[in-house]
Amino acid sequence: MGRATLSHMRIVTAQLAAVLILGLALNATVDAQARKKKAAAPAQLPCGDLVGFQVRLDRQGFSSGQIDGTSGANFSRTLSAFQTAHKLPVGKPDCATWEALGAGSPEPAIASYTVTDEDVNALRSRYSEDQLFEIVVSAAFGAARERLAAARRALEEA
Numbered sequence: 001m002g003r004a005t006l007s008h009m010r011i012v013t014a015q016l017a018a019v020l021i022l023g024l025a026l027n028a029t030v031d032a033q034a035r036k037k038k039a040a041a042p043a044q045l046p047c048g049d050l051v052g053f054q055v056r057l058d059r060q061g062f063s064s065g066q067i068d069g070t071s072g073a074n075f076s077r078t079l080s081a082f083q084t085a086h087k088l089p090v091g092k093p094d095c096a097t098w099e100a101l102g103a104g105s106p107e108p109a110i111a112s113y114t115v116t117d118e119d120v121n122a123l124r125s126r127y128s129e130d131q132l133f134e135i136v137v138s139a140a141f142g143a144a145r146e147r148l149a150a151a152r153r154a155l156e157e158a
Contacts, residue, residue, distance in 0.1 A: 011132065011136070047103065050069045050070065051068075052098075053097075054069070055109040055110060056103065057078055062078045066146055079092075088100060
């Protein structure tokens with residue numbers, strides 16, 4: 001077999017492994033959430049939403065970990081740290097904090113993006129096939145690890 005064929009097989013193998021790992025992680029998360037008790041709907045925020053707060057905090061260098069739209073302990077600690085650093089009242093996500101996070105900017109908190117052939121070709125020109133293989137596998141395992149951790153937390157809370 002030629003080097004190109006082996007490289008292609010490694011990429012396909014990595015892609016299949018990523019799909020399998022993500023599928024297993026998603027299944028674990030869905031199972032955990034199905035067992036989880038029904039929680040009350042989150043309270044309406046006076047300004048913004050939890051995902052917007054998490055994204056904007058992260059952009060300011062205050063990461064609360066997984067951006068999931070929930071107000072867990074990490075989010076509360078991160079929010080308090082940001083509020084303290086900016087001399088804002090510490091506690092809940094409020095309008096003053098929302099404004100300090102730059103919520104008035106035209107840049108949305110999240111956006112959809114479709115990976116194009118041009119994106120893929122740019123990666124292929126920048127990295128070797130072996131490096132791309134490592135990137136794909138690392139990303140797949142990282143995402144799976146996060147989903148499994150979320151599933152474990154959901155089971156512990158149930």
